[in-house]
Amino acid sequence: MARTKERRKIVHEPSTHEIFRCLCGMPAYSKTLLENKPGKSFTDFLRWLIEVNFYNDEEGKITIKKLAAGFKTDTAKATRWINEIYQEIFELNYDKPELFQGDGIKVTLYMKSYDNHCSFDTTIPVVPREFETLRFPFVHGKVGIDYFWVKKVEHEIGDNSYTVTIWLEGGFLNKYREFALDKALFQGWIGFMEIYEKHSFELDEEIKKIYRN
Numbered sequence: 001m002a003r004t005k006e007r008r009k010i011v012h013e014p015s016t017h018e019i020f021r022c023l024c025g026m027p028a029y030s031k032t033l034l035e036n037k038p039g040k041s042f043t044d045f046l047r048w049l050i051e052v053n054f055y056n057d058e059e060g061k062i063t064i065k066k067l068a069a070g071f072k073t074d075t076a077k078a079t080r081w082i083n084e085i086y087q088e089i090f091e092l093n094y095d096k097p098e099l100f101q102g103d104g105i106k107v108t109l110y111m112k113s114y115d116n117h118c119s120f121d122t123t124i125p126v127v128p129r130e131f132e133t134l135r136f137p138f139v140h141g142k143v144g145i146d147y148f149w150v151k152k153v154e155h156e157i158g159d160n161s162y163t164v165t166i167w168l169e170g171g172f173l174n175k176y177r178e179f180a181l182d183k184a185l186f187q188g189w190i191g192f193m194e195i196y197e198k199h200s201f202e203l204d205e206e207i208k209k210i211y212r213n
Contacts, residue, residue: 010114010115014140014142020067023082027054027056029089033088036092036096040084042085046085064082094119097121120136131150132149134149144170147171150168153166
């Protein structure tokens with residue numbers, strides 16, 4: 001039996017500066033982390049970042065070297081701490097999502113772009129509909145993109161509970177492409193496993209070949 005060719009993975013590897021920009025855009029998340037996970041190796045550094053407002057009031061690019069100098073440490077430690085802070089926020093969100101939820105509708109966002117994915121619990125004023133777009137710059141370091149379109153929305157009603165889960169795909173939506181893919185799946189021209197075994201651009205080529213013939 002022929003072996004299935006392993007799909008080439010496209011994984012985003014963020015720079016430390018990119019992650020720092022994610023933290024700059026949502027300082028409230030860092031404050032939540034500082035309040036709920038004290039005593040970390042990065043605690044003093046994070047408290048200082050919050051005090052200087054992540055240098056958001058300064059113009060121009062803020063380098064990691066400048067951050068390290070401002071806190072009087074070396075760049076290696078600053079780099080490690082920034083990455084740890086970012087990861088710890090996602091872990092805290094997973095363990096205690098209520099800390100990131102306020103007024104509005106509680107939602108779980110599942111975001112995907114190529115082989116990069118993450119989830120985040122938050123609240124929003126209204127639930128976006130299928131095919132609408134949503135921007136979330138904070139997750140750029142995780143998935144390599146910050147704009148998404150709504151692929152699916154699931155509502156679940158439980159005993160004294162109501163939850164909404166939203167699946168988001170990175171990039172710009174092409175409705176015609178989605179309809180063409182659904183038709184190809186329905187007709188059996190493309191198998192469901194191909195969706196998982198191929199990247200979206202590879203599926204696009206398959207769909208184009210089908211409709212050209």
